[in-house]
Amino acid sequence: MIEMSDVWKEYPNKTMALSGVSIKVNKGEFLYIVGPSGAGKSTFIKLMYREERPTKGHIFVNGFNIDRLKERKVPYLRRNIGVIFQDFKLLPRMSTYENVAFALEVINTPARHVKRRVHDALEWVGLLDKAKMFPNQLSGGEQQRIAIARAIVNNPAVIIADEPTGNLDPETSWGIMKVFQRINERGTTIVMATHNKDIVNTIRRRVVAIEHGRIVRDENKGLYGYDD
Ligand SMILES: Nc1ncnc2c1ncn2[C@@H]1O[C@H](COP(=O)(O)OP(=O)(O)OP(=O)(O)O)[C@@H](O)[C@H]1O
Numbered sequence: 234m235i236e237m238s239d240v241w242k243e244y245p246n247k248t249m250a251l252s253g254v255s256i257k258v259n260k261g262e263f264l265y266i267v268g269p270s271g272a273g274k275s276t277f278i279k280l281m282y283r284e285e286r287p288t289k290g291h292i293f294v295n296g297f298n299i300d301r302l303k304e305r306k307v308p309y310l311r312r313n314i315g316v317i318f319q320d321f322k323l324l325p326r327m328s329t330y331e332n333v334a335f336a337l338e339v340i341n342t343p344a345r346h347v348k349r350r351v352h353d354a355l356e357w358v359g360l361l362d363k364a365k366m367f368p369n370q371l372s373g374g375e376q377q378r379i380a381i382a383r384a385i386v387n388n389p390a391v392i393i394a395d396e397p398t399g400n401l402d403p404e405t406s407w408g409i410m411k412v413f414q415r416i417n418e419r420g421t422t423i424v425m426a427t428h429n430k431d432i433v434n435t436i437r438r439r440v441v442a443i444e445h446g447r448i449v450r451d452e453n454k455g456l457y458g459y460d461d
């Protein structure tokens with residue numbers, strides 16, 4: 234499903250963010266990426282959805298050869314990957330419904346399918362009753378649920394999330410994790426970078442720790458392993 238082999242990432246300012254990372258993730262796995270600030274977690278994630286390109290090495294995600302993928306083919310990749318961020322990245326002038334529908338419209342989904350699929354995605358995250366609201370009228374947890382609905386509306390094989398609970402209080406974070414667990418239970422692969430020790434130590438899944446751009450630990454049902 235996801236494979237990286239000997240991946241290096243040097244940013245233009247010569248920062249070496251990843252050094253020789255190799256990993257395989259099977260379909261349906263749930264993976265936490267942990268590690269200190271600046272370790273390379275976000276870089277690892279950005280390489281998977283082609284926000285950044287590796288300096289060296291090979292990356293495959295859901296059958297796409299990411300490091301060779303032509304720019305005009307990137308939209309096809311993005312149809313197969315849902316991405317979720319710490320700061321939600323919703324469009325402020327669009328309603329809940331429109332934010333989710335937009336993800337379908339940009340990939341030219343026939344209009345006759347849009348309504349049903351947005352409805353289903355919003356129902357899935359429990360936000361049907363907020364379809365007409367705008368992001369600034371909603372709580373952080375609700376906004377993140379919209380972002381999740383937007384990420385799953387294409388029914389992607391993989392969901393990639395970079396600190397999805399980073400801006401949320403503990404109780405709201407648990408609610409968001411419940412949604413991720415349900416998405417994973419229907420067979421979707423999930424890769425999640427997180428600093429949330431309680432969540433990692435309670436919902437036990439595969440834990441990959443990155444330090445100084447290298448994978449230093451990879452354990453099934455692992456623990457968070459840091460004090461913060
Ligand atoms: N666009 C960029 N240009 C130059 N250096 C960068 C860029 N993005 C990240 N870096 C550097 O690469 C290293 C890894 O950064 P990254 O954002 O991947 O860390 P992280 O593990 O996600 O940290 P955090 O837990 O704070 O989010 C850091 O040294 C960072 O300063």
Ligand SMILES: [Mg+2]
Nearest residue numbers: 274275276395
């Ligand atoms: Mg980060």
